[in-house]
Amino acid sequence: MEQPVLEGSMAGRWFGSCCSYRTLKAWLPILSWLPHYSLSWLQMDLVAGLTVGLTTVPQALAYAEVAGLPVQYGLYSAFMGGLVYTFLGTSKDVTLGPTAIMSLLCASVVGGQPGRAVLLSLLCGAVQVALALLRLGFLLDFISFPVIKGFTCSAANLLGLRSVPQKFYLEVYYTFYQLPEARLGDVLLGLLCLALLLMFLWMKNTLGPQTAHGPWRATVARRVVYGAATVRNALVVVVASCLAASCDASGFHIFTITGKTAQGLPAFAPPPTSETSPNGTVVSFGEIVAGFGGGLAVIPFMGLLESIAIAKAFASQNNYRVDANQELLAIGLTNMMGSFVSAYPVTGSFGRTAVNSQTGVCTPAGGIVNSAIVLLSLAFLMPAFYYIPKASLAAVIICAVAPMVDYRLVANMWRIRKLDLLPFSVTFLLSFWEVQYGIIGGAAVSGVMLLHNVARPTLKVTDHGVLLVEVGSGLSFPATEHLSQVLHRRALLASPPRSVVLDLCHVNTVDYTVVQELRDLLEQFRLRGASLLFARVQPSVLEVLLTADLPGLKHTDDLAAALQVQFDDTSTADVLE
Template identity: 40%
Template sequence: MDSFHEELPKGDDTKKSFWQKKIGKIFCKKTLYSRLPFLEWLPKIRIASLVSDLIAGLSVGLTLVPQSLAYATIAGLPPQYGLYSSIMGGFMYAIFGGTTSMSVAPVSLLAITIYPVVTKFGPEVAVFLCFASGIIEMALGLFNLGFLLDFISPAVIDGFTSAAALIISSTQLKSLFGLSYKSEGFLNTLIQFFTHVKEYRMADTIMGVACLIFLFSMRALGRLKLPGDSAVTKIVSKLVWFLSIGRNAICVFLCAGIAVNTYDPLSEDTFNLIGNITSGLPSFSPPPLQTTNVTSGNKILEFWELATETGFLMIMVSLLAILEALAIAKSFSDGKKSVDASQEIIAIGASNIVGSFLSSFPVTGAFSRTAVNKASGVQTPISGVITSVMVILAAQFLTPYFFYIPKASLAAVIIGAVILMVEYHVILPMWRTKKSDLIPFGTTFFAGLFFGLDLGIIVGTVVHILIMSFAKARPTIEIKATHKEDGTIILVMPRESLVFPAADYFINLVKKAISKEEKVTTVIFDLAFVNRLDFATAKSLKCLSDDFGGSGAEVIAINVMPKILTVLQGIQSKKMNVANC
């Protein structure tokens, strides 16, 4: 690293061209360490930290393997795509990521988002979306454009997540009760479920309900604290905690063991199984840049047609992936340094770009698995690499045994994960939600639930922007009248900044208040709370000053900030006096 200089001497700066200075900043040690965080933590690895990372990586792997199979089915993909999508996130995030405990792999939110196009175009479109969203994420990160996400409010994301949770859960009712039907959309899925529920399969129903009870019981067990602090108590507590962490894998493989011994393909009283899963790993090859439209007679779509068909979706997938990752990074940051949003975005983008070469669908950070990683005592991002290696081994050697996994057990795992998602992303944030956020939340929720998740996030964002615009157009303005013997003094105090949508409202409000008085001798504009005044509103202020000054009233502006004073000087009002106090 000695070839990279920390900082150029000040005297040399004047002798260097613009591009030399830029290149110097790019290749300085500080920039290099920020863009490749592993250079900082890799030399600090010790045996103790490796043991902690091994335990954490295995713990996350036990959660990830069954979840990845389940999330692939949510996306409308063959189960093996879940394993393919769980490989590169660990490696790429270890290189580019800045949060020690982040687990990057498939999540239910992105899976349900891409489901409609997967059913229309097949698995190739999921891989294409992974590559395209990765490119968008990488560009946003490299050019520091993460601020664009500020236009999507937490209330909109909470509404989107809540709608997605209900949609995902509704799609799993079929597997949970062993039913068989086709459906599209939340309402249609519920209608189909209640139409066919009388056809439920007893074996699947019993197993699905039993799995849900087991999963929530194990989760509750993991939160119990045993009395005492003896060595035996500590060992038992750790064992119970580890069993709780691995509850998804335990549940799925126990059910698979039951199915192995009871499965009879000729009997209707047996379980619906996940079936054959392609063994091994896919070849490392470029992502598909064309696909077929299954609903249009297998018509081949070239790159630009495919990009046009999925254009909005790839943007939405990118934004959701980034928002999820940044929320997790901020929640699990160790507090020693601030979260570098651009670097986190780059890490997610790299995970999706490289992952698409192994047939991955879009991935991002997962809250539940990151929590497992953190609770397991993770020390470095090496734990993600260990998790990825575990997935590779599972894909290579264990897939023949996955044949016997009952669909009902995977449905229970999905529902359990969705409930956790709602708990962390909706219920807890809702305690801090303002009443003004309920409208965009509700709009996003109902639009996403009944008209599609993509439309939901658009409508919710537009509604929230309109609400904020209305607030700017109707600022709080206090007007007080003080009556003296020689006339009335009017005090006008805006409680926030004044911008052009509020110009007419401001003029009319002040004129209406003054018109009620018989004789106004002085009009005082107290601008103490105005830290922004655009030219249009300043001109409105000039018009008011000229009108009142022309009728004999004295117009005074007080408590004017320097930058506001500059604007007022620009309008050149001869009737307004500035008297800061």
């Protein structure tokens, strides 16, 4: 009669722990900092959010062009991240929104079809949320740094031309083929915008440190220059738009402008699960998903990699920690909810996160201000975007993606470990064909290299009268054949057969296959009149070996004693012969 009461109490304790305030804070990090929120934090978050918002709007418009979508979709994708991340994010600095890499991936998968881009956001978000709930964030560790850098370097080759195929070799061909069609006004304006952006960036980088007791005029001038350089994208786009509007009013249509865009906030509705082709054929949900191909796996992983890498970098810089699985949940829910407001997949932005951090943001609440700026732009400023020259957006894109090309990286890899150039090169070259193939190919090469290290652990063999074989890393089932071959070649096939001390000090775990191979080796050594002794066996490994009850198992914690025992046994055997 008491058993049901016991079960009920255990269930009650489990339910209580799941619904405790501590668990709630783990799932809603806002509860950790909101009770301590202060007026000084509010002031800093307002300034940071406003600054980031002025950076977000022109970049979002430009990245929508990269994705092959109407420019308003960039703004649709830019506001949900700030709202969701405020409640779920564990980094005070990270800003979620459209980025160059995600826009490029989206363009390669959906081919500029808005409906498919929105559906892709929902599916990517679902994959990311599933990874978070299953605590599978460790899978991201299998994408190596050379693969990430190989992809980002190739992504920086965006040219942003209209009606140009996505494959790199075709981009190169059509770029030169269409040069005579380039409009002189667009070329000059693009170069001018690019020069202004570089000038602002140079001014910001050459600002000296702020002095505490300097003249007030110098302090004001420094803040003006710093502020203008920080929102340089917005300033350049506004100036270029005013120039384009003036020329258009005077009857000189010399610039390619954005044109009419949809005004107002997007409708809150689920993404379309089917579509009608131009010839009237209905394309089903399954056919759309099949059309996404490998992009449905690549895009969620790249989004997570980019966002978590940024979060960890700024957490280390500003002395706090982030929860990787909680970050997965935040970005996944952002993409899922974003799909209901016509957003395409987003991730963390390094540039805007840097701006957020440098302007002194104190909590993720700065994202609310950023989102408010984007929403106000959608509600009231869309008619003003009519005159934004596409050349100015192209200049914004170039300045955003150019820093991703790290020319020193190849030299560093060559100097530190040349083999890492292999996955880097595979990713870099294949990304020029199809970006998802580049990531998959690079990850596959990294995986093969990793598996090779597992299957071929370092075995250091030295002669001390008897052979000492030191296993330099872990010992798992792929490595058993390699270990067996080395022992057979160096000891069992020698004339006469030699005894061996197997040093397992670096081995922390063994599996059933390894145990069976060791059982066979012990028998082979016995049949050939030699012995195999295990030295410095870790307690966890020794427990497995003792449980397996290996016949003839001998072990010792002292390496010198093991060598002496084997040497004495060998000497005795020689005398007897």
